[in-house]
Amino acid sequence: MGGARLAFDPPAGSTVRVAALAPNRAADDASAAAGVRPGPRSAAERAELRRRYFTPTLDDLLDRTVTAARSGARIVTWSEAAAYDFVGDGAAVVERARAVARAERIYLQIGVVYLLSSKPSPNVEIRAIMIDPGGTVVWNYLKTSTVFDDGNVRGPGVVPTIDTPYGRLATAICFDANFMPLIRQAGQAGADILLLPSSDWAQVTDALAQQAVLRGVENGMSVVRPAQRGTSMAVDHQGRMIGYEASWFSSDARTTDHTMTVTVPIHGRPTPYSRWVGxxxxxxxxxxxxxxxxxxxxxxxxxxxxxxxxxxxxxxxxxxxx
CATH class of the missing domain: 1.20.5 (Single alpha-helices involved in coiled-coils or other helix-helix interfaces)
Structure with a gap:
C-alpha cells in the first residue's frame, strides 16, 4: 500500500521556496571557544559578549535572510540556537528580525537561545519565533523536550500552527520530534509543512533526521529541518528527500554559507495516524x-x-x- 502511494500518488500542485539557515561556523566556534555560558553577569559584561559574539552572528543571519528572500524564498527558517542573547535584553533580536520580515514580505522563523542569570539548570530558554510578512510575532515556541545537559526551561508542549498562502505551517524544535504524540498535534491540526529547527552533533545528526522523516510521513506533512552542528534536510510528506545540506562537516565549513534552499509542496495529506488511529x-x-x-x-x-x-x-x- 505504501509503495502504491509512492508510485501513483506523488506530491503535485503548488510549491513554495523555503530557505533554511544555520549560523556561521566560524562565529559559532568562536562563541563556543570563549565559553559563553548562562550565569550572572553585569550589564557591561553582557554588552561586551553581545558586541563580540552575538551581534556578528545575528548580522550574518539577517543578511543571509535578505539574500534568500530576494532570491525567491517566501519562508525562511533558522536552525535551533542560531542566535543568542540574554533574557531581558533580547527584544532587539526580535525587533531586527521583524523589520526584515516586514521589508521582505516573508514568513521568518528565528531560532534564539536566551541565557538566564541562574547557574543551576534550567538556565536557558530555547525558542523558535515566527514572524509574518507584516512584522507580527505569531508564535514564540518554547522547546518542550530536554536533552542531556541542555538545561532548558521546558515549554508547555503545545505545537503552534498558522495558515499562510503557502499552506498551514507548524513548528517544534529538534528532539521534540522524537515524541510522536507531540508532533501528532501538527498532523491533527492539518499542518502542511513542519519547520523543525535543530542543533545536533555528528554522532546523532543522521538518527535524529530519520526520526523527523518518520514524523512527517506519519502526519502527512513536509518537514524542513535546518541544523546547527549537524545535517540539514527537507522531505516531502511521503518522505522523499528534497534537500540535504551537510556542509557543517566539510573541510571548508568555517567559510561556507550554511544555507539550504528547497522547493516544498504547500499541501500535505491527512493520514489515518494523524486524524484517527494515532x-x-x-x-x-x-x-x-x-x-x-x-x-x-x-x-x-x-x-x-x-x-x-x-x-x-x-x-x-x-x-x-x-
Whole structure:
C-alpha cells in the first residue's frame, strides 16, 4: 500500500521556496571557544559578549535572510540556537528580525537561545519565533523536550500552527520530534509543512533526521529541518528527500554559507495516524505480543508439568518380600 502511494500518488500542485539557515561556523566556534555560558553577569559584561559574539552572528543571519528572500524564498527558517542573547535584553533580536520580515514580505522563523542569570539548570530558554510578512510575532515556541545537559526551561508542549498562502505551517524544535504524540498535534491540526529547527552533533545528526522523516510521513506533512552542528534536510510528506545540506562537516565549513534552499509542496495529506488511529495500532500490537507471549509461557509450563514423572513414584523403594 505504501509503495502504491509512492508510485501513483506523488506530491503535485503548488510549491513554495523555503530557505533554511544555520549560523556561521566560524562565529559559532568562536562563541563556543570563549565559553559563553548562562550565569550572572553585569550589564557591561553582557554588552561586551553581545558586541563580540552575538551581534556578528545575528548580522550574518539577517543578511543571509535578505539574500534568500530576494532570491525567491517566501519562508525562511533558522536552525535551533542560531542566535543568542540574554533574557531581558533580547527584544532587539526580535525587533531586527521583524523589520526584515516586514521589508521582505516573508514568513521568518528565528531560532534564539536566551541565557538566564541562574547557574543551576534550567538556565536557558530555547525558542523558535515566527514572524509574518507584516512584522507580527505569531508564535514564540518554547522547546518542550530536554536533552542531556541542555538545561532548558521546558515549554508547555503545545505545537503552534498558522495558515499562510503557502499552506498551514507548524513548528517544534529538534528532539521534540522524537515524541510522536507531540508532533501528532501538527498532523491533527492539518499542518502542511513542519519547520523543525535543530542543533545536533555528528554522532546523532543522521538518527535524529530519520526520526523527523518518520514524523512527517506519519502526519502527512513536509518537514524542513535546518541544523546547527549537524545535517540539514527537507522531505516531502511521503518522505522523499528534497534537500540535504551537510556542509557543517566539510573541510571548508568555517567559510561556507550554511544555507539550504528547497522547493516544498504547500499541501500535505491527512493520514489515518494523524486524524484517527494515532498510536492505537502500536498499543494493540504491543498488547497482542504480550498476550501471545503470556499464552506461550502458560502452554510451555503446562507441557513441562505434564511431562515430569511422578517423583514420589520414581524414587519409591521396592517392596521387601519376606
Amino acid at each position: 498510536d492505537a495500532v502500536a498499543w494493540l500490537c504491543l498488547t497482542g505480543l504480550l498476550t501471545m507471549a503470556a499464552a506461550a509461557a502458560v502452554r510451555r509450563f503446562r507441557r513441562t508439568a505434564a511431562a515430569e514423572p511422578d517423583m514420589a513414584t520414581e524414587h519409591a523403594l521396592p517392596a521387601v518380600r519376606s
